Amino acid sequence: MTPKDTPSSGPAAPGGGARDGRPTAPGPAVSRRAVLAGTGAALLLPAAARPALAAAKRNVVVLGGGMSGLTVAHELAERGFTVTVIERKALGGKARSMPVPGTGAGGRRDLPGEHGFRFFPGFYRHVPDTMRRIPVAGNANGVHDNMIDLTSTRVSRNGGRADIIVPEFTAPGGGLDLDLIRETITGLVQQVAALPPDELLLFVNRFLVYVTSSDERRLGQWENLPWWEYVRAEGKSRDYQAIVARFLTRGLVAVKEEVASTKTVGSMGQAFLLSGIGLGTDGGLARMLNAPTNEAWIDPWVTLLKSLGVRFAVGQTVESLETSSGSVTAVVVTDASGTRRRVEADWFVSAVPVERAGPLLAPLATLDPAFTRLKNLRTEWMNGLQFFLRRTPAGLAQEISFMDSPWQITAVVQSKLWDRDFTRDYGDGAVADCLSLDISDWDSPGIVYRKPAKECTPAQVAEEAWAQMKDHMEDTGRSVLPDDVLHSWFLDPAIAWDPAARRNANHEPLMVNTVGSWADRPATRTKVPNLFLAGDYVRTNMDLATMEGANESGRAAANALLDAAGSTASPVQMWTLYQPPELDGLKRLDADRYRAGQRHILDTF
Numbered sequence: 201m202t203p204k205d206t207p208s209s210g211p212a213a214p215g216g217g218a219r220d221g222r223p224t225a226p227g228p229a230v231s232r233r234a235v236l237a238g239t240g241a242a243l244l245l246p247a248a249a250r251p252a253l254a255a256a257k258r259n260v261v262v263l264g265g266g267m268s269g270l271t272v273a274h275e276l277a278e279r280g281f282t283v284t285v286i287e288r289k290a291l292g293g294k295a296r297s298m299p300v301p302g303t304g305a306g307g308r309r310d311l312p313g314e315h316g317f318r319f320f321p322g323f324y325r326h327v328p329d330t331m332r333r334i335p336v337a338g339n340a341n342g343v344h345d346n347m348i349d350l351t352s353t354r355v356s357r358n359g360g361r362a363d364i365i366v367p368e369f370t371a372p373g374g375g376l377d378l379d380l381i382r383e384t385i386t387g388l389v390q391q392v393a394a395l396p397p398d399e400l401l402l403f404v405n406r407f408l409v410y411v412t413s414s415d416e417r418r419l420g421q422w423e424n425l426p427w428w429e430y431v432r433a434e435g436k437s438r439d440y441q442a443i444v445a446r447f448l449t450r451g452l453v454a455v456k457e458e459v460a461s462t463k464t465v466g467s468m469g470q471a472f473l474l475s476g477i478g479l480g481t482d483g484g485l486a487r488m489l490n491a492p493t494n495e496a497w498i499d500p501w502v503t504l505l506k507s508l509g510v511r512f513a514v515g516q517t518v519e520s521l522e523t524s525s526g527s528v529t530a531v532v533v534t535d536a537s538g539t540r541r542r543v544e545a546d547w548f549v550s551a552v553p554v555e556r557a558g559p560l561l562a563p564l565a566t567l568d569p570a571f572t573r574l575k576n577l578r579t580e581w582m583n584g585l586q587f588f589l590r591r592t593p594a595g596l597a598q599e600i601s602f603m604d605s606p607w608q609i610t611a612v613v614q615s616k617l618w619d620r621d622f623t624r625d626y627g628d629g630a631v632a633d634c635l636s637l638d639i640s641d642w643d644s645p646g647i648v649y650r651k652p653a654k655e656c657t658p659a660q661v662a663e664e665a666w667a668q669m670k671d672h673m674e675d676t677g678r679s680v681l682p683d684d685v686l687h688s689w690f691l692d693p694a695i696a697w698d699p700a701a702r703r704n705a706n707h708e709p710l711m712v713n714t715v716g717s718w719a720d721r722p723a724t725r726t727k728v729p730n731l732f733l734a735g736d737y738v739r740t741n742m743d744l745a746t747m748e749g750a751n752e753s754g755r756a757a758a759n760a761l762l763d764a765a766g767s768t769a770s771p772v773q774m775w776t777l778y779q780p781p782e783l784d785g786l787k788r789l790d791a792d793r794y795r796a797g798q799r800h801i802l803d804t805f
Contacts, residue, residue: 257765258282261531261545263518263560266293267747268734269551270501271330271754276761277508279769284511286518286533286543291502293553294708295747297492300586300690305628312492312626313690315708316584317612317636318747319488319599320347322481323471325775326751329482334501346496348617350486352597356672358604394439402805403444406431409802410466412783414791417800423463424716430462432805442604450608453744454582454640455712464713464743471777480778488598488617513543518552518560526567527730547730547765549757554711554737555579568727573720577737579709581642581654583692585665587635588627590687592616593680595673596635605668607653608640631687637665642706647671655703662689711737711745718743724753725760732757732764741776 258281262269265287273283290296295318299310320327331343339345395403410430413422422430433445449457449465475481489496502512516533519540523529530542550557558574565571598616602609614634615622622631639661642653646664653661666686673680694708721739724732734757736745742752755772762769790800 257546259545260284260547260549260761261286261543262549262551263531264288264293264551264553264735265291265512265514266551266553266735267295267750268736268738268754268757269293269549270505271326271751272549272551272734272757272761273505273510274330274333274501274508275755275758275772277505277510279758279762279767281547282509283505284513284543284545285505286513286516286531288515288517288552291512291514292494292498293750294710295493296498297494298693303627303688308624308629309626311586311588311631311688311690312495312634313586313692314493314584314636315692315694316582316638317488317614318493318497319350319486320747321472322475322483322485322487323777324746324748325482326755327748329773330501330751331497334497334504336500343497343500346490347483347487348490349484350488350598352616353599353601354597355601355603358602358672394437395443396437396440399436399440402432402436403440405802405805407469409800410462411470411780412786412790412802413800414787414794416791417794418463418466419718420794422466423461423718425462426458426715427460427462427465428457430466433457447601447603447608450641453712454580454608454710455714456580456643459578459714461713461715461717463718467743467777474778474780479780486599488612490617490619492618492620518556521548521560521564521731523564523567523728526728528728547732547761549732549734549761551734551754551757553708553735555709557733557735557737564728564731570722570726574722574737576720577717578712578714580712581706582638582640582710583642583695583706583708585637585639585662585692586690587637587662587666588631588687588689589633589635589685590630591685592633593635593685595680600669602669602672605672606641606644606646607665607668608644609637609665609668610640611635611637611669627687639665642704653704657697658691658695661691661695713744724756725764729764732760741774 260272260276260281260283262272262283262285265285269285269287270291273285277283285291290298294315297312297314300313301310304310328344328347331347332341334343336342336346410418410422427449428434428445431444433441436444445457448469449455449460453460453465453468471480472485476485506512513533516535519532519534521528521531522542528548530544531548532540532542534540550560552560554574554577558571558577561568561571561574592613592615596613596616598613600611600613602611612635614636615632620626622633623629639653645652646656646668648664648667649656649660651660653664656664666681670681692708694706696705696707697703698705718739721737722733724734724738726733734750734753736750736753738753738756740749740752740756742749752774755774758772759774762771786801793799793801
């Protein structure tokens with residue numbers, strides 16, 4: 201999110217940097233601090249103006265082996281630092297995949313589970329760059345070549361309404377699938393007709409107001425206004441509220457529309473639209489991996505990092521930080537047996553998630569008062585559930601959004617993406633496919649047990665999610681998900697049922713961008729001179745808790761450390777979200793109006 205007063209206290213707000221989303225062209229007068237401000241790649245000051253990096257100041261400890269932690273390790277190891285990554289659970293964090301224990305037979309691997317399926321919008325720039333630098337045998341562009349374009353998607357509605365489909369129109373035997381074409385056209389017509397003309401005009405107006413708003417207004421006004429209020433959802437039709445208000449918040453960023461920052465939701469909507477027409481992208485509109493995440497990405501990454509000398513201490517929980525004379529001297533960790541040890545280093549990067557960073561950093565608040573504000577940041581639940589299927593259901597796209605599901609379910613059909621043969625490679629030989637779900641709303645009652653997912657046992661979560669999908673896919677009389685297709689299911693193990701409390705706990709929640717939360721999010725550089733922060737909660741230009749935001753924060757932390765160390769190594773490359781130059785004139789006009797206390801010139805509804 202963005203600061204209420206000025207963007208100078210954090211990464212550049214969208215609008216800075218190169219217009220095509222590339223790093224700003226370097227020049228000899230640009231300092232590393234310009235890099236830290238998010239303006240893109242810059243040249244270091246001349247070597248003579250900086251002290252040499254002393255050998256005794258090269259040891260770095262990274263706390264956390266998720267996306268941001270691995271990114272920090274990657275960038276610093278390439279620049280000659282000795283890096284140790286301490287990880288409590290498993291490398292890869294929320295992005296990782298995991299085997300379903302005991303499900304493999306006959307020489308096959310265990311079935312692949314995951315925290316949630318991996319989705320890579322075209323406007324991601326940092327993650328794809330990292331992927332290109334991870335070698336994979338047979339891939340000219342490393343892990344990057346393990347991403348494939350998402351070519352078909354389905355927005356499914358319940359109540360007998362036709363779905364919105366962006367399909368591959370080819371039938372299984374070749375040629376056009378006329379039924380699919382008919383359903384696509386019917387769905388589009390129905391959705392347009394469902395919204396009253398004045399509401400369509402309202403939404404178009406809301407979008408135009410946002411994309412032509414100045415950075416000052418985005419930072420000062422839209423950051424502090426809930427999306428529900430911004431789109432004037434109160435009193436509007438059920439479809440307007442479901443599509444414009446609820447789906448664009450709960451379905452995409454897992455935050456409730458009544459508290460979601462308009463700045464964040466608007467920026468993501470703009471980025472998706474622009475990437476859809478090929479502006480500011482690394483590739484297509486959206487991409488997925490061609491295999492389970494660890495196989496396609498995390499495992500090759502860890503292999504590369506080990507070859508660069510990175511050491512991993514997995515199964516070690518960070519307990520506390522020790523300080524002396526205003527700097528961190530050591531981190532105290534414990535292993536599964538409870539054995540405690542101290543790990544000393546010259547530099548420390550905290551890359552643990554926000555729910556762990558707050559308690560860890562709170563004792564250091566006398567050194568940096570910003571740490572006290574971490575407790576104000578909010579998390580929500582967005583976790584995965586995999587249904588393993590005996591056969592691939594007909595009529596499903598690669599990706600499906602169940603728009604009217606109370607739990608805001610989205611799913612992908614893995615056989616349409618992975619270059620794996622499920623029956624041959626995984627499980628007991630009876631599993632032919634995986635329908636992998638993300639559940640984004642754990643607080644709304646379901647349709648079977650009339651309880652929120654937080655209050656359902658794991659078996660009830662699976663039964664409820666299956667029923668909500670069937671409610672969408674089979675309300676027209678077709679049997680798309682017959683019960684006999686289901687082989688088994690696997691719920692993200694971060695969801696833990698407490699029989700005594702009769703509710704779930706979530707050990708891996710997601711930081712969400714609520715109104716005004718930018719003010720509580722820290723910069724990557726702290727007032728502790730040898731301590732830096734990385735993670736999806738840290739201020740970034742991406743401004744959303746995503747793999748891209750985490751990767752960006754890791755790069756920013758590496759740059760901050762390089763600067764503090766006086767390193768002469770080249771800075772880590774950074775990008776900003778694309779901003780169309782054609783809108784600059786309107787944005788300048790709006791900046792003048794905002795400073796004068798006037799409404800946006802198009803804000804007439």
